[in-house]
Amino acid sequence: MFTGIIQTLGRVIDQQPVGGDLRIEIDATGLDLSTSALGDSIAVNGVCLTAIEINGDVFAADVSNETLSLTSLGDLAVGSPVNLEKALTPSTPLGGHLVSGHVDGLGKVVRRYPEGRSERFEFEVPANLARYIAVKGSVCIDGVSLTVNHVDGNVFDVNIVPHTQERTIIAAYEAGREVNIEVDVIARYLERLLTAGEPSDNLMERLKSSGFLG
Numbered sequence: 001m002f003t004g005i006i007q008t009l010g011r012v013i014d015q016q017p018v019g020g021d022l023r024i025e026i027d028a029t030g031l032d033l034s035t036s037a038l039g040d041s042i043a044v045n046g047v048c049l050t051a052i053e054i055n056g057d058v059f060a061a062d063v064s065n066e067t068l069s070l071t072s073l074g075d076l077a078v079g080s081p082v083n084l085e086k087a088l089t090p091s092t093p094l095g096g097h098l099v100s101g102h103v104d105g106l107g108k109v110v111r112r113y114p115e116g117r118s119e120r121f122e123f124e125v126p127a128n129l130a131r132y133i134a135v136k137g138s139v140c141i142d143g144v145s146l147t148v149n150h151v152d153g154n155v156f157d158v159n160i161v162p163h164t165q166e167r168t169i170i171a172a173y174e175a176g177r178e179v180n181i182e183v184d185v186i187a188r189y190l191e192r193l194l195t196a197g198e199p200s201d202n203l204m205e206r207l208k209s210s211g212f213l214g
Contacts, residue, residue: 001088002043004096004138004145006168007031010044010084012076013058022063024076029057031084041087041101045169046143046180047071048087048101071103072142072178081169083143096145097138100185105129107141107181109173110155119165120149121173122157125181130154132183132191140182144168 008030015024026044033054041048042059049061068074076082088094107129110122123141125133133139133156137148146158165171173179 002085002099002101003094004099004140006083006144007085010082012078012080025058025060027058028084043085043101043143044082046140047073047103071180083168098185099140103180104183105181106178109175109177111175118159118161120157120159122155124155127154129183132187138184142179
């Protein structure tokens with residue numbers, strides 16, 4: 001599990017096809033890998049990857065075809081900056097929200113515009129993900145834990161403060177860019193618990209009977 005609080009920016013220094021998958025090497029200078037071991041999880045742009053090699057400030061990970069088909073990792077090139085976060089430990093402050101690193105799908109940047117010292121970003125997501133995104137709820141974009149400001153159908157917006165722009169790849173976002181989206185894990189499990197074995201149109205009634213709605 002992760003928190004969605006990016007610890008540092010890394011950079012792709014190599015990528016090679018291996019047996020039909022993709023192996024990437026990342027320079028993680030700024031991320032303390034001295035306490036990491038082979039097999040540990042590291043989130044790269046919000047995607048949980050397993051470190052298979054660690055050499056100083058560099059680690060390597062294999063990316064399966066399944067992951068490539070569901071995320072934007074296949075668009076990375078040598079030199080691409082990436083958001084990095086090591087997995088939670090019992091002493092890690094939970095500054096964001098619980099993030100699994102299992103990307104639900106791809107969203108797209110619609111537009112960005114200044115708002116005071118911050119910037120407002122609008123994102124469009126597929127309908128099957130939009131239902132999990134709620135005003136003032138949490139969403140993870142390329143590994144960054146963010147609070148949703150407004151929702152309009154399949155489009156939602158977030159506010160990005162200067163600190164987040166400086167420490168993540170969000171500063172480089174432009175309209176049309178695809179991003180990794182992970183919705184709130186609690187929302188996914190809540191829907192599953194409430195609809196398991198029941199028609200989906202009974203969801204609202206089950207929410208009411210369970211005390212979630214007045």
